[in-house]
Amino acid sequence: MKNTPWTPSPAQLLLIKLGMVGLCLLPLAPLFGDLGPNPPEFVSRHTGTWTFNLLLLTLLVSPLRAWTGLHWLLRLRRSLGLLTFFYALLHFAAFALFEHELEVRAMAADILERPFIAVGFVAFLLLIPLALTSSNRAIARLGGRRWQELHRSIYLIGILSALHYLWLTKITAYYYPLTYSILLALLLAWRVGERLKKASSPAPGFRGGAQTIRFFKEKP
Numbered sequence: 473m474k475n476t477p478w479t480p481s482p483a484q485l486l487l488i489k490l491g492m493v494g495l496c497l498l499p500l501a502p503l504f505g506d507l508g509p510n511p512p513e514f515v516s517r518h519t520g521t522w523t524f525n526l527l528l529l530t531l532l533v534s535p536l537r538a539w540t541g542l543h544w545l546l547r548l549r550r551s552l553g554l555l556t557f558f559y560a561l562l563h564f565a566a567f568a569l570f571e572h573e574l575e576v577r578a579m580a581a582d583i584l585e586r587p588f589i590a591v592g593f594v595a596f597l598l599l600i601p602l603a604l605t606s607s608n609r610a611i612a613r614l615g616g617r618r619w620q621e622l623h624r625s626i627y628l629i630g631i632l633s634a635l636h637y638l639w640l641t642k643i644t645a646y647y648y649p650l651t652y653s654i655l656l657a658l659l660l661a662w663r664v665g666e667r668l669k670k671a672s673s674p675a676p677g678f679r680g681g682a683q684t685i686r687f688f689k690e691k692p
Contacts, residue, residue, distance in 0.1 A: 477541040485544060489551055496526060496555045512570035519563040520592075524633055524652055526556040531630060531659045538666070550606050553626075557603040564596050588639030595632035598625050627663070630656050 480488060499522045507514045530552040537545045567589070572578040583590050602623055604610070611619045634653040641649045 477543075479542075479544050485547060489548060492548060493551060493555065496552075512566065515570065516563065516566040519559050519566055520637070523556060523559040523563050524637060526552055526559055527626075527630055527633060528652070528655055528659065530556055531626065531656070535659065535662050554603060554606055557599050560596050560599050564593075588636055591632050591639065592636035595629045595636060598629050598632070602626065602629075627660060630660065 499518070502518060503515060530549060533545050533549040533552065537543055568574055568579055572582065583593050602625065605614060605619060605622060614622065634649070634656050637649040637652060638646070
């Protein structure tokens with residue numbers, strides 16, 4: 473007899489979500505302690521790293537669901553996506569506040585002059601509509617198909633984030649950026665493989681071999 477995967481009750485799922493959010497907020501603790509000799513750089517790198525961590529965790533949900541059969545894991549993806557945006561917002565705030573003291577012209581000039589900042593800024597801008605449309609009301613308003621198409625931009629955001637990380641890092645310290653990029657590539661490759669499987673599988677209701685055609689007389 474095949475074992476049925478465990479499914480949490482609504483109360484258990486709420487506790488799991490709360491525990492997950494609590495764990496994901498723990499990395500904020502170092503920001504309230506000793507920030508080292510260069511606090512702006514520490515805050516920027518710390519929030520940027522955790523933005524990427526949570527982005528990868530968000531992308532990992534679908535493969536985990538497929539491998540384990542635990543379909544309720546998809547219920548955690550929205551919270552992980554919002555946490556990703558939260559850390560990205562902190563990362564951008566560190567750039568705007570510490571490096572440019574909220575001067576819009578200085579920020580715009582820096583974005584235009586330094587390509588790695590421009591790439592990261594585009595990734596941040598693409599995250600905003602995903603965060604704003606994360607509610608059930610937004611899904612109902614956009615429609616499921618349009619909502620899915622919009623949220624597929626998470627893949628582009630991941631690629632831009634990897635470029636941003638690689639670009640800002642010195643070539644002698646490429647270990648972590650390359651590791652993150654490889655993990656992202658594996659997650660995206662899994663999705664490509666799933667798409668190819670679906671494209672090559674027969675349409676629902678199709679059966680190989682001869683098909684029986686039935687004719688029915690219309691009633692007068």
